[in-house]
């Protein structure tokens with residue numbers, strides 16, 4: 001499967017306008033903030049335009065690096081969220097020299113084919129410092145779908161069954177701190193890398 005970030009180049013302006021404020025995320029960002037040292041470093045995986053997630057963390061004093069596959073969304077981020085360090089790349093293969101106190105992924109994993117979700121959990125672990133915190137989102141059941149509902153661009157969506165995330169988190173040495181449904185068919189996970 002291609003890097004779906006590139007599809008966001010085709011809808012970047014519309015997407016950035018649509019996604020400029022919180023839906024239900026703020027509560028979960030606040031939970032993350034309580035678990036990491038102040039002014040520490042956060043990696044935002046699939047950061048989009050930097051809104052609403054990276055911008056909020058930066059406002060709270062964190063250093064944020066965002067990876068995204070859409071150059072156009074990163075260009076918008078450069079304007080709207082200039083303190084975020086943007087990295088263009090496919091989240092499945094990009095290499096980063098730095099390790100982070102926290103990794104946040106919000107609505108990017110669902111664009112990655114499900115056979116690669118275990119690899120992504122492994123990558124999240126590799127990007128974290130010892131005892132670092134991971135926050136990510138998934139479906140509440142396994143699914144695989146294509147939809148053009150968002151701005152008429154066909155996108156693919158995937159989730160594993162939650163029991164598989166539990167298995168892979170354990171396997172990659174994470175302790176689950178929170179697994180909660182914030183909206184229908186959607187889960188938010190927070191886990192700590194044990195070392």
Ligand SMILES: C[S@@+](CC[C@H](N)C(=O)[O-])C[C@H]1O[C@@H](n2cnc3c(N)ncnc32)[C@H](O)[C@@H]1O
Nearest residue numbers: 004005008046048068069070090091106108111
């Ligand atoms: C639904 S948006 C979510 C953006 C942001 N996290 C938010 O909460 O608004 C999905 C983002 O993931 C990026 N993306 C999807 N697949 C990707 C991949 N394989 N590598 C890098 N970025 C990817 C897209 O470019 C897009 O910015």
